[in-house]
Amino acid sequence: MSGAETAQNEQVFSSNLLQGKKALVLGVANKRSIAWAIAQTLSRHGAQLAFTYQGDRIKDSVEKLVTTLPKKSPLFPCDVTKPEDIKNLYDGVRAEFGTLNYLVHCIAFAKKEDLEGRIIDTSREGYLMAHEVSAYSLLTVAKGAEPLMEKEGGSIVALTYLGSEKVVQNYNVMGMAKASLESGVRYLAHELGPKNIRVNGVSAGPVNTLAARGISGFTKMLDFHRQKAALCRNVEVEEVANTAFFLLSPLGSGITGEIIYVDAGYRIMGM
Numbered sequence: 191m192s193g194a195e196t197a198q199n200e201q202v203f204s205s206n207l208l209q210g211k212k213a214l215v216l217g218v219a220n221k222r223s224i225a226w227a228i229a230q231t232l233s234r235h236g237a238q239l240a241f242t243y244q245g246d247r248i249k250d251s252v253e254k255l256v257t258t259l260p261k262k263s264p265l266f267p268c269d270v271t272k273p274e275d276i277k278n279l280y281d282g283v284r285a286e287f288g289t290l291n292y293l294v295h296c297i298a299f300a301k302k303e304d305l306e307g308r309i310i311d312t313s314r315e316g317y318l319m320a321h322e323v324s325a326y327s328l329l330t331v332a333k334g335a336e337p338l339m340e341k342e343g344g345s346i347v348a349l350t351y352l353g354s355e356k357v358v359q360n361y362n363v364m365g366m367a368k369a370s371l372e373s374g375v376r377y378l379a380h381e382l383g384p385k386n387i388r389v390n391g392v393s394a395g396p397v398n399t400l401a402a403r404g405i406s407g408f409t410k411m412l413d414f415h416r417q418k419a420a421l422c423r424n425v426e427v428e429e430v431a432n433t434a435f436f437l438l439s440p441l442g443s444g445i446t447g448e449i450i451y452v453d454a455g456y457r458i459m460g461m
């Protein structure tokens with residue numbers, strides 16, 4: 191069975207496991223977004239969802255996607271660099287849902303010029319921006335979610351990439367930001383554990399999305415990954431989504447502070 195067939199078969203799998211559960215998904219830009227694949231999976235398992243969009247530029251397209259889901263999903267504007275947006279977001283989620291069970295963080299940004307060339311040339315501004323949007327935001331959105339998760343416990347998943355721990359050409363400052371994000375996953379897991387809030391990361395192999403296409407040489411990255419991965423293929427976005435679902439759901443109840451690799455076995459390979 192090919193990778194695509196495996197993923198397709200898994201995609202049709204649905205259940206009532208998340209019935210009555212509320213999830214907030216950050217980072218849907220379009221139908222290719224990893225956040226959208228996760229949202230569809232959570233919805234197929236019964237969850238009710240809320241979404242954010244960064245600015246008016248993509249409001250209409252996110253709205254169109256969201257209305258294809260069976261349950262009505264509130265949509266909030268949120269630029270994670272704006273504290274007032276985060277406050278308004280959680281005021282809105284509290285008003286709509288009362289409680290929150292799951293939080294999905296699929297947000298990253300670095301300036302185009304910082305995703306090519308020499309890392310040594312990264313500007314201070316570019317460094318700070320990549321870290322603020324891609325790593326610090328996990329702390330701020332987790333802080334907003336904490337009081338809404340306290341009653342029933344909760345689960346948080348953030349998306350990351352191998353460039354945090356290995357050198358991947360052109361990933362540059364985003365690798366440093368992902369290292370910070372992954373460390374944040376562990377510190378948050380420790381801090382929120384007593385409140386039965388779990389925090390994990392999903393480290394996905396390369397997936398063809400808007401953000402990924404901003405990395406110089408991304409197509410070559412896909413080819414290289416396919417050749418080297420133990421499963422001899424790239425990862426399907428549905429496989430990433432299924433792992434996020436597993437970690438968020440009661441199936442992952444004993445797991446916190448971990449980074450799970452969904453990379454078709456790329457990371458384990460040496461020579």
Ligand code: NAP
Nearest residue numbers: 217219223224244269270297298349396397399400401402
């Ligand atoms: P994507 O569809 O482009 O999603 C990235 C999202 O981040 C977009 O919705 C973008 O909104 C949002 N964002 C950027 N700056 C923001 C800000 N200041 N405030 C709020 N939202 C902001 O790309 P994706 O590949 O699915 O990325 C999702 C996550 O997966 C990221 O953390 C990425 O690093 C991670 N990941 C991706 C891959 C891959 O190969 N694609 C592999 C491993 C991990 P706008 O479009 O409006 O800017």
